[in-house]
Amino acid sequence: MTFQPYVPMGGLAGWRFLQSTIDNQKAAFERSPLLQRDLDYFAEKIGEVRTPEDLIGDFRLLSVALGAFGLSDDIGSKFLIRKVLEEGTLEPDALANKLSDKRYRELSKAFGFGDFAVPNTVLSDFPDKIAARYSDQAFEKAVGETNESMRLALNAQREFAKVADGQDSDRAKWFTILGTPPLRKVLEGAFGLPLSFGALDIDKQLEVFQHRSREEFGADSVAALAEPDTMARLLDRYTAITGMTEFGNSTITSPALVLLRGY
Structure with a gap:
């Protein structure tokens, strides 16, 4: 069962309540079995990913990757995602640099498919970096279901x-x-x-x-x-x-x- 963050009201009072309880609420959320399964799978499999096609071809990996950058709603845009990852961020005319939504540039830069001969997916600390971002975004998404x-x-x-x-x-x-x-x-x-x-x-x-x-x-x-x-x-x-x-x-x-x- 996934822990659902609690915000009793909107507005400034709700924000103050959330700020005062966020450490405990987030810790409880991060213990959720579903979140842990997603992160365990990502940590186990991401080191095998060498190309954008490898990432896009695994729905669970792609879900975590996009979720870490707040792009979960775009998971169906696989052609766009592949182009962003392939072209990288080093060239001024790379797609990631031309898109108005700068979260795509962050995504492409983090994975490094188009920027380096060997992508960042092989680095030992890469899963932990993505996991931290994904946990933050997942918690915030759960908060957003309330407000x-x-x-x-x-x-x-x-x-x-x-x-x-x-x-x-x-x-x-x-x-x-x-x-x-x-x-x-x-x-x-x-x-x-x-x-x-x-x-x-x-x-x-x-x-x-x-x-x-x-x-x-x-x-x-x-x-x-x-x-x-x-x-x-x-x-x-x-x-x-x-x-x-x-x-x-x-x-x-x-x-x-x-x-x-x-x-």
Whole structure:
């Protein structure tokens, strides 16, 4: 039987509850037999995988691989996945570098089929690295079955720091966030941006994100926004605002936002 994470309510109160119980809930989830079977199978078989075709040909391995990068819903797109893995990430015109969803670039880079003569699948620590990512994503997906906003907040809490720690320029990091749907949704929600925002020119979108980041949180860069205290404030704001939306309340005088004064 798989442990189902528990979030008793939405909004800021639900987020605070989840934060206070997450260590125990995640530990219980990771003991779930089904999760352990998937990870044991991956650890046993992935060292035999040498090509994208090998990975795509094994549904259980591919499920873990995609799940580790939040791409489980794309498991039917095998032609796209094969091309992304084959072409790697080193060439500017590689498919992974051209796709708007930057999670594919992470996937291709992690497996290394197109970047190295021998893929990363043969490395002794590779299964553990993928297992850690898969466990995080699986737990968040389970949380999302109760509340999708909580899932996105947990993902952002982890992934913003990874983007911030990268070697790219700050502008490139912002574009990575714009091109990663779960991260983008959190910022759009925290900044109160409308659904039509995505129709703007991409450079204008970047300008708005940077402006709102400075105005709302005093953060001039992705690194500053990803600082633990600033990220905590951002996620409090995001969960408070989405909580109001869930209850059909869009007024800024909601009690949930009163807690966020000074942010």
